[in-house]
Amino acid sequence: MEKNMSMTKVAMPEQEPDVRNKNFSEVALGYTKEMAMEEAARCLNCKHKPCMTGCPVNVPIPGFIEKVAAGDFEAAYEIITSENALPAICGRVCPQENQCEGKCVRGIKGEPVAIGRLERFVADYHMANAVSSEVQPQKNGKRVAVVGSGPAGITCAGELVKKGYEVTVFEALHKAGGVLSYGIPEFRLPKDLVAREIETVEKLGVDIQTNVIVGRSVTIDELIEQGYNAVFVGSGAGLPRFLNIPGENLLGVYSANEFLTRVNLMKAYKFPETPTPVKVGKKVAVVGAGNVAMDAARTAKRLGAEEVYIVYRRSEEELPARAEEVHHAKEEGIIFKLLNNPCEIHGEDGWVKGIEVVKQELGEPDASGRRSPKPIEGSNYVIDVDTVVIAIGQSPNPLIRQTTPGLDTQKWGGIIVDEDTMKTSKEGVYAGGDTVTGAATVILAMGAGKKAAKAIDEYLQGKTE
């Protein structure tokens, strides 16, 4: 097959920035067949497969790309899903530039192969064309409980049900999906798509029980007493951090979780058609610069805010969000106030009126190699805003550790596991995803769920013998 030696990726069709920053429909529209095949032809099918070393779940990347180039999209789908159960999601939200694409040989001179876009194309093609042929596997008589229905829990449940286990997922919220449902906005990850991925595991036989808060509605010890042979905890990192500066409880200050949950899970963007409201005001400051911050900022813009600022204490280089999100945010008119650290939120009659920031300069690199910001004395100024969204990170919710005796956790709250098996200090209990690592990525959570499923299987098979 003729190689495509273009230095750049085949462009992704997108909604125009000025149109999309007023709606909640998906920004990137996806490749056509022809575009996908053209892009796939850029892959050199390298013998040593550097891209794969960057993939946390070892998707056979050159293998699936070869099938795309040949137009055999179903075969490509089979190859991807041998290692990755949620390709439509990962293709959209993985930080490819730090993973597969970051290692791609084509990226040395020019742009890497658009592996993420191809993965997305293959998954979408399959969803649109394939008839689902999910067969329920033979049951082996053992039961596993999964806490949380985010990517870690769903992946673990899917793997175990395929091995014949009877799996029940307990989810605290009224809807399954974890951050994929309540955090990441519609315009980046359509909720229909998340719902379909979840339906797929349900069709395999996984029982998802929403409205059950493990630790409150039932404890892990009680689940074990009730006959679950093992438990996987994938409860995520849902506890929002605040800045602990004056003014944080003023009206108009949200955690990103609250802001995004109102909009995504409770559909406040349709208010008053739906009853849960959200207030955005005219000028919004979002504190932080990760994916969560970008999502909050772009959401605020779509809800009609005239000026939206990203306020971040480090510089462009340290921006932790996916490159594509930063690029999209800028296109949509989000204003970046970098090297600015908030020190106080000012109010009037109880409502936010402005956010006071101190300008920063970067000092010497610290132990982690990151240059840490230092305040410039006397450089304070106030940005006029009426809404502030705090997006500076989340930690694991303490509920599970408080209600599960014998479960060892880190000082900051993360559950301690054996890295090879995801086994915790408590017999029969495994954990993975953000609840172990702290806020990380979808693919790492999935990888952990998969690893745990394998270890749980080995543990339970060993137990009978």
Added chain:
Amino acid sequence: MYKIVSKEILNSAVELMVIEAPFVANKCEAGQFVIVRVDEDGERVPLTIADYDREKKTVTIIYQVIGYSTGLLSKKQAGDYVQDFVGPLGQPAPLHKCDHVIGVAGGVGAAPLYPQLRKLHEMGVKVDVIIGGRSEEFVILKEKFEAFCDHVYVTTDDGSAGIKGFVTTVLQDLIDKGEKFDEVIAIGPLIMMKNVVKVTKPLEIPTAVSLNPIMIDGTGMCGGCRVTVGGQTRFACVDGPDFDGFLVDFDECMKRQGMFREEEHECKLRAAQ
């Protein structure tokens, strides 16, 4: 989906429902609450567990029909279902064994107070209660309290039942007359709880209050329910809803409760159409 086993109209604004919810009924304790979603796309509405039956796997809620979502709930009848019903949420009320406790209830606050006082009674504590309402009709659960309280005092704003005046007037009176209370538990509108604390704080009578800030998830995930207690930020849904009344910043709570007043109004108008 969760079945409404029975429904009772307590007065023109307050209704009671018994709902089948095995997980909640199994584990709940006095002081905890649930979140109800009436239908798909509905709001998550926090409501205190007023009673429960572990055998029948049911939970009782008592709610005031105040706005859009409680109005929607009110349209449901026995035999119907609500979409979601999750709990128990929050901490069980920190009830201590002591000699004498008085409960102070304002309006629908009598509902959450009821299981707490009953539990104290079961623990062998002598309990009294002051129930306040706008008028006679709004004094709820009086008979239920009479079943185990030594004294039930009623106050109404208009004097249509009991003593004309506020619950705090009666509380102050009792204290002035020399009644000794080891603890006061006050549940009602924020302004009422604030005023109860004004009476009890100078006398150093420990006072528990129950906060009901605007909540979404009720699991510690959004931080929308944050309140300042003793100078520190706490999440009412996981750290509360009951707190030491002496330490609560009531003024901040009152402001935060009004965050969506305009939108609530808009919702109501829509419902009225």
